[in-house]
Amino acid sequence: MSHTTPDAASSSPSAPRRDFIRDLVAEDVASGHFGRGPATRFPPEPNGFLHMGHAKSICLNFGIAKEFGGTCNLRFDDTNPATEDVKYVDAIQRDVQWLGFQWDGLYYASDYFERLYDIAEALVLNGKAYVDSQNEDEIRAGRGTVTSAGTPGPYRDRSVAENLDMLRRMRAGEFADGTHVLRAKIDLAHPNMIMRDPLLLRIRHAHHYRRGTDWCIYPLYDFAHGLSDAIEGITRSLCTLEFKDSREIYDWLVKEAGFANPPTQIEFARLELDYTILSKRKLLRLVNEGHVTGWDDPRMPTIAGLRRRGVRPEAIRDFCETIGVARKDARVEIAAFEHAVRNDLNMEVPRVLCVLNPLKVVLTNYPEGQVEDLDAPSFPHDVPKTGSRSMPFSRELYVDRDDFMEDPPKKFYRLAPGKEVRLRFGYLITCNEVVKNDAGEVIELRCTYDPATRSGQAPDGRKVQGTIHWVSAAQALSCEVRLYDRLFAQPDPDAVPEGEDFISALNPQSLVVISDAKIEPSVANDPIGSRYQFERTGYFMSEVESSTPEKLVFNRIVGLRDSWAKEVKRG
């Protein structure tokens, strides 16, 4: 592969993207440095649902394992009994699998508590750790600040025997929460704050969703994480940039614990997407305060929300591939994600016609009572799929209100008094008369059709610029359409005035429900959960949770790119 042409490289869809992490892993493989194959892990804390940020990490960790013939574990980092729950464990497993990945090992940090405890005792025996009996405030004060050194507390030089005794009694549950902690004995003046005698174990008499109440000294992140990696034989431990400073304690611990060829931590930038928020803490607030219907609300950037909305895992994986992996923070445009979603659906889903805001059209010269079937291909010419359905055509139709203007501006290629348009897959029609109600609202258009134009072409060769979608009024199915839009009204939801928070940046238009849209009858017997492109409108999926055969409900997955809207905005 050393002399591939650019063409050959880009035409190979499975060619793995190169990034600094993959480069390192490739070196590991070449050098045999670890003495074992590449091993990664995805280590979520089960305290919330997975979101797009996790998807990036999942694609990276599992992707590397797949590309290099290594392994990837799913490990629940469940070291905090206060926040964790089995319901999150279940959701996380479901979401990882739905994304298309299968873990090699399924592990829980809470299964390593005994092992970690043994390491803690060894540390004490080696004079590398001590039991500190100061309270939280005293410990904080003793740590100093970023610009000043900390000072040793009164318990720092306890004897090994006393430390061991205290640690054993901590484990035995003799002490109350907060009375003692185990600390590594490193350096209270260390330039890296994390190294100023970091806390290893704290007492928590609480119910843990897996351990119940049988354990009461919970390891902190820094103590649990690297050692869990080492226990599992991980080679490269991938995490986000904010853990950069933790690398030093990570290395210190795996070395002190005596692991040969221990794993190494590599940091990459966490994903930020504009117009949404990728923070479990903040997403939990949206759920708890009722701003969304749940973790799987289709507006949520969670895997479960995206799945419910109709996004396919292929689109998420493609997106994660295109954004790449870097060492600098960046906010990715949501447009890039929407593009990935369209790109995926474009080649996969059939086209149908659905009128969102129905406006009746009566074809005055079409025979009363007549219905003819028009054949309509389900895919455009450039999508390599076949299939068609038949669409009933009759005297009374519905078209979209947006496709009619009584007093149109220039370059409006749709219906207007005296103007001719093409009905998709059907005839050319001309608008002759506009019927209004007493309030002056347009309620009906009276048009004539040209019987010679069933093919969509005029025999006399006259050009018709616009093509609009329609349904036959009598046969169309009434359905509900949920138009989902961006969750927040501004790119950075946290950029709000002083005194406000991201809640005030929510987009009030993030869900618009249309209760009586009209869709062509061909979809009547499709399974719930089928995806479509509603031509000229967007991609939609029938809502698994709310659709019934009697009343279909569709979620808008993503809109089509709309250059007319851009034209309008431009004025």
Place this chain on the structure above:
RNA sequence: UGCCCCUUAGCUCAACUGGCAGAGCGUCUGACUCUGGAUCAGAAGGUUCCAGGUUCGAAACCUGGAGGGGCAACCA
């Protein structure tokens, strides 16, 4: 006022580790004319954060500076 990291096109990333700064998305223009979508073709867009230095040659290496971010939770 300490330690660590980052800064290349609007955005995300490249640049074979010192050899003519490129790609995707976005934007714009055009083609097609039964999706104002898609697709296809083309274009615009750069003082590689700044100032010095090393070198025949610097985005890359060195020094100084600026801007941004992380770290002082018994969260992860």
